[in-house]
Amino acid sequence: xxxxxxxxxxxxxxxxxxxxxxxxxxxxxxxxxxxxxxxxxxxxxxxxxxxxxxxxxxxxxxxxxxxxxxxxxxxxxxxxxxxxxxxxxxxxxxxxxxxxxxxxxxxxxxxxxxxxxxxxxxxxxxxxxxxxxxxxxxxxxxxxxxxxxxxxxxxxxxxxxxxxxxxxxxxxxxxxxxx
Amino acid sequence: xxxxxxxxxxxxxxxxxxxxxxxxxxxxxxxxxxxxxxxxxxxxxxxxxxxxxxxxxxxxxxxxxxxxxxxxxxxxxxxxxxxxxxxxxxxxxxxxxxxxxxxxxxxxxxxxxxxxxxxxxxxxxxxxxxxxxxxx
Numbered sequence: 262x263x264x265x266x267x268x269x270x271x272x273x274x275x276x277x278x279x280x281x282x283x284x285x286x287x288x289x290x291x292x293x294x295x296x297x298x299x300x301x302x303x304x305x306x307x308x309x310x311x312x313x314x315x316x317x318x319x320x321x322x323x324x325x326x327x328x329x330x331x332x333x334x335x336x337x338x339x340x341x342x343x344x345x346x347x348x349x350x351x352x353x354x355x356x357x358x359x360x361x362x363x364x365x366x367x368x369x370x371x372x373x374x375x376x377x378x379x380x381x382x383x384x385x386x387x388x389x390x391x392x393x394x395x396x397x398x399x400x401x402x403x404x405x406x407x408x409x410x411x412x413x414x415x416x417x418x419x420x421x422x423x424x425x426x427x428x429x430x431x432x433x434x435x436x437x438x439x440x
Numbered sequence: 441x442x443x444x445x446x447x448x449x450x451x452x453x454x455x456x457x458x459x460x461x462x463x464x465x466x467x468x469x470x471x472x473x474x475x476x477x478x479x480x481x482x483x484x485x486x487x488x489x490x491x492x493x494x495x496x497x498x499x500x501x502x503x504x505x506x507x508x509x510x511x512x513x514x515x516x517x518x519x520x521x522x523x524x525x526x527x528x529x530x531x532x533x534x535x536x537x538x539x540x541x542x543x544x545x546x547x548x549x550x551x552x553x554x555x556x557x558x559x560x561x562x563x564x565x566x567x568x569x570x571x572x573x574x575x576x
Contacts, residue, residue, distance in 0.1 A: 411532060415532060415534050415537070418519075418522075418523075418534075418537050419445075419534050419536040419537045419540065421519065422444065422519060422523075422536065422537050422540030422541055422544065423444050423445065423536065423540055425515060425516055425519060425540070425544055426441055426444055426540050426543055426544055426547075427441065429441070429544065429547040429548075430441075432512060432513070432551075433547070433551050435512065436494070436508065436509065436512055436551050437494045437495055437497070438494075
């Protein structure tokens with residue numbers, strides 16, 4: 262059984278039926294996998310067909326593109342002028358465009374200049390997001406510790422004030438007798 | 441001694457103690473400065489508010505009295521100064537701290553001036569000691 266990518270897996274919860282979610286996730290992943298294989302096979306077929314068409318066009322008298330031309334010499338009024346298919350001719354262009362369309366999802370995820378940079382940006386963004394989450398966590402911890410420190414200091418200060426207050430009667434007496 | 445750990449019942453009560461502590465703190469700082477002033481520079485206006493001696497004791501110049509007072513109450517003065525600074529600069533001051541610092545300030549001011557603590561009120565400090573500070 263093919264493993265689903267992490268992002269495609271359903272997140273199970275305590276209340277939901279965990280096996281059912283996992284099973285539906287696996288089925289979806291299998292469908293995606295089959296579609297991808299079919300798409301790539303189609304693209305490969307089209308590219309091979311393009312090569313065959315080009316080869317036949319250049320090596321044989323078949324699959325040529327012909328134009329009618331007005332005769333400048335001779336008896337035939339409209340002689341035909343034929344040549345092999347070029348890359349800009351309709352049939353070959355259609356094959357290439359078809360292959361390109363079928364391969365577009367792969368290319369967008371891999372090696373088209375600019376789009377590859379986009380994928381890298383997504384990775385960097387995810388990394389940055391993780392850093393921010395970690396930073397927020399550290400700040401929360403530090404803030405919690407700071408609050409605790411403030412609470413401890415305030416409690417110590419209050420205790421000192423109370424302690425000093427308790428000494429006042431004695432100190433007043435001491436001040437009067439110390440002159 | 442009152443229950444210093446008791447929280448204030450209202451914001452007005454806390455504000456009242458806050459204002460009182462600021463007045464007391466200013467008076468204490470002024471007395472601290474006065475204690476450093478040489479006896480020869482004391483004016484009659486400055487000498488008059490102080491008792492001439494402790495009860496049953498020998499005559500004592502206020503400068504000597506304040507020096508003894510300063511030595512005995514250094515810790516209290518530092519605490520009052522700390523609480524006052526935190527109040528002014530929006531620091532955290534708990535109710536017990538404010539209540540205790542205000543109460544201590546009244547105690548040590550009454551000792552310095554030779555009166556009962558119950559006499560020491562913000563208005564009394566301003567009228568009785570105001571003149572003293574102006575002359576400094």
